[in-house]
Amino acid sequence: MTVLDVDIRGRAGSFEIETAFQAGAGVTALFGPSGAGKSTLLKMIAGTARPQSGRIIAGGRTLFNSATSTNLPPEKRGIGFVFQDARLFPHLSVRKNLTYARWAGRRRASRAFDEVVSLLGLDDRLDAAPTTLSGGERQRVAIGRALLADPALLLMDEPLSSLDRARRSEILPYLETIRTEAGIPILYVSHETSEVARLADTVVLIENGRVTDSGPTAAILARLGLAAGSDPAEAGVILEGHVTNVDSAYHTAVIALGDDRIELTGNGFAPGMTVRLRVLAGDVAIANAPHDGLSIRNQLAATVDEIRRDGAYAMVALTLGGQRLLARITAKSSDQLALHPGERVYALLKAVSVEMARLEPLSS
Template sequence: MANIQARFQLDWPGFTLDIDLALPGRGVTALFGPSGSGKTTLLRCVAGLERAPQGFLSVNGEIWQKDNYWLPTHQRPLGYVFQEASLFPHLSVMGNLCYGMKRSANVQASALDKPIELLGIGHLLDRKPDRLSGGERQRVGIARALAVNPRILLMDEPLAALDIKRKQEILPYLEHLHDALDIPILYVSHSPDEVARLADHLVVLEGGRMLANGPLAETLARLDLPIRLGEDVGTVLDAKVGAIDSDWHLARVDFLGGSLWAREHGIPIGRHVRVRVLARDVSLAQQAPGQSSIQNVLRGRVDAIGNDGHPGLALVRVRVGDSMLLARLTKRAVAELGITLGQELWVQVKSVALME
């Protein structure tokens, strides 16, 4: 059952936000879409920084906006993380964290312990912001947002200002937050990698309106609205590392429906991972493949067939156990193989992207 209900309408010159959303009350919901699609505006409406007349907002049973009632931002129990940490330069890290607590009178000093541990900033507490890296500053900014013991965390492209190295540094901490926090996180991002790695739920926006809203894997597998994860459409599987082949530097990842081999990245057996499989890396066969360079072969059933972006191409959705994969085929191949709904086929996966 959805625990966040949000309905906003704003009319500005050249832009209209018209949103009616039901979202889960825990986990990471990614707000995804091109620039100007309304992601940040929606986040600001939830925070109360933009006031949408006659809007409605309920967060885990608490009404923050309804009819003429509107709870001001400073009274909303939320944390907000911006693209830039915007720390006070004259205060230490600890001083910045304590300052963030002042707006919440009922929060005890011990409330800082968990954010400090989760973000790994205990050794930075005495430093001033000018002695922190970009990734460290952003981790402090996130800890400051959590210091108020929020009931929802809003994150507006928190990694956008960081280079690739700093993004890779901070992503494991964001994954840790995902596992450790029992509150909903609304996460605005342009990055397909961040969405695939962090999100449980996906909202796709375009032109101020919602195009899709649902669990990540299910939404990515929709054929009526193929969503590109960067350069191509594809699906994301929740999996665990089941075995390591040290001789060939490969890891076997097990998911609901089968197993796939991927390049080994030092992730221990038993660790939860996500696997991204792009449609261009999946092929289908009527008969079990013989000797081939493709090491990942699964048995699946055709679940849906749809059009792709080119008139000569099709997307075929295949159910493998309880999981879904997408395959891009030419329409001629679909016809020659006689692919129909419900047909059992062999699924060959050429390449797998492993995300810790």
């Protein structure tokens, strides 16, 4: 079901936006390099920047339509906005920052205050001043403020970009909870593959102010041209499967990927649970045959689909259980293995090297 329909053209300085996409429920990531126009597009949806032509429809409400001269002001659009920096009022407590947007906009209190506070783990920080909060806590307050304004749509403009890796790891679980429990569509701007892999249901790829591709997260991030983008260290894919077995003694779980199985380390698994895994290309090795006596427990039969060389390296796309896997190896190794499309090989993958992009609870 489409909850957001955007088809607009506009300009920010000398930069042109010509973008059309639709988004459904869940998290839709606007993904692309810095300077691609993602933040400008978000401002046009929010109403703080005006397109030259086109339409923006959210939840059946027309927010902008040049043909009918419709252009709702930001406060009438029912949109929550979370910026790169928290933008809290330093003279107000956490409690008053949380309720400010609701008070200023005279919004109806359809979402319980205590529910949002608990959702974001802010119960013991309500009387604190913003200056005493960590960066992750400040962003959680900013997210809570946006949710308490009872938005029909939540826009998040790189909300983790100002945080270090430790603070990002702290706040990501809260964003996952919001995605599951907030019950509103979310547009999430990022150029970080790891964030998109973990949070997004759908990806809209934006370059130079235009949409170049869109679709389910796993499918978009699996495309070789995107996955091998400007940072080879970030090249990777998303694999989706379900838990078939858990070994609590060793803190491992077996994940079914079609007819294939992969063993992972970690906690929180339960049989039947669905998972989304992010596998970096640099963590995948290739062999012509399985090998005994290795500490690498995952040796998965795969087929070479495509090989793309880049100087001293080769990016090899493999088909595994109907899904795509990427391996970044040296060009010399590719030649010595005599790899070619259609060849049957084995993908070697350490259980400890797989990132848990998403863990979905069992359906009740």
